[in-house]
Ligand code: SF4
């Protein structure tokens with residue numbers, strides 16, 4: 122019978138074996154500071170409260186999962202995959218490369234294998250939308266927050282985080298020696314077209330293009346023009362792409378996220394002119410899954426709104 126120290130190490134090692142770059146395990150109580158963080162964020166940007174749908178749910182975490190004893194959090198570095206150059210500046214890299222957006226990808230299959238491993242080892246594990254992923258990852262020592270609010274691991278900010286509540290009293294903290302942002306750097310803030318990133322560690326989600334192009338229905342916010350939104354159709358990577366801690370990565374090299382035919386067909390389909398002419402059926406079956414639940418199938422017209430704006434802007438240039 123394994124004791125919990127060995128079990129913690131075994132869970133960690135299994136996660137790495139299934140392709141995660143890092144894994145940590147924290148107690149539920151470790152994330153109690155998240156409420157204070159949310160309160161501080163809402164105090165700075167009061168209108169953001171309406172989009173923190175999990176604000177109230179967070180307090181119910183222990184009540185809703187009374188069996189949960191710890192949180193396993195895993196980080197998958199998306200930079201290990203290639204990203205098509207023709208989608209740069211149009212689609213956020215997360216949407217193209219996150220395992221959950223493509224069940225045929227090896228990353229998705231590995232995630233399922235890890236879940237099967239947990240189950241085979243009698244570990245009850247459940248993911249929950251109530252879990253603050255970035256905070257859990259920082260508490261587990263997988264990385265730090267930078268001034269653009271993103272989680273950074275040792276290879277920059279392009280990570281997919283996955284967390285599970287488990288029914289075992291485990292703990293596995295990593296030593297994180299990543300240096301914080303340079304005091305005078307504000308490249309990310311300067312790169313933000315809509316000034317959503319209005320101060321270090323402070324972002325107005327209502328003005329963020331990742332929100333505007335998805336949950337926000339594609340509507341250009343007051344005080345901005347279509348041209349201000351650049352060529353983003355879904356998501357925005359500006360404040361990550363400009364960051365010196367992401368600079369030395371070449372997205373044209375690395376592993377294929379999925380097989381070649383899949384990627385080339387998708388690359389074609391995700392161009393603005395093809396989104397605009399695609400049927401609802403094609404958008405719902407092939408494009409909506411790439412929005413990682415940020416756009417509901419019944420709202421697929423949001424994609425056309427975003428694509429039409431991008432085409433208008435490119436024609437006027
Ligand atoms: S994702 Fe884009 S819009 Fe949002 S804060 Fe970063 S740069 Fe600004």
Ligand code: SF4
Pocket residue numbers: 267268269302303306307308309310363364365366
């Ligand atoms: S661009 Fe500069 S300030 Fe912004 S996250 Fe990167 S290092 Fe930090």
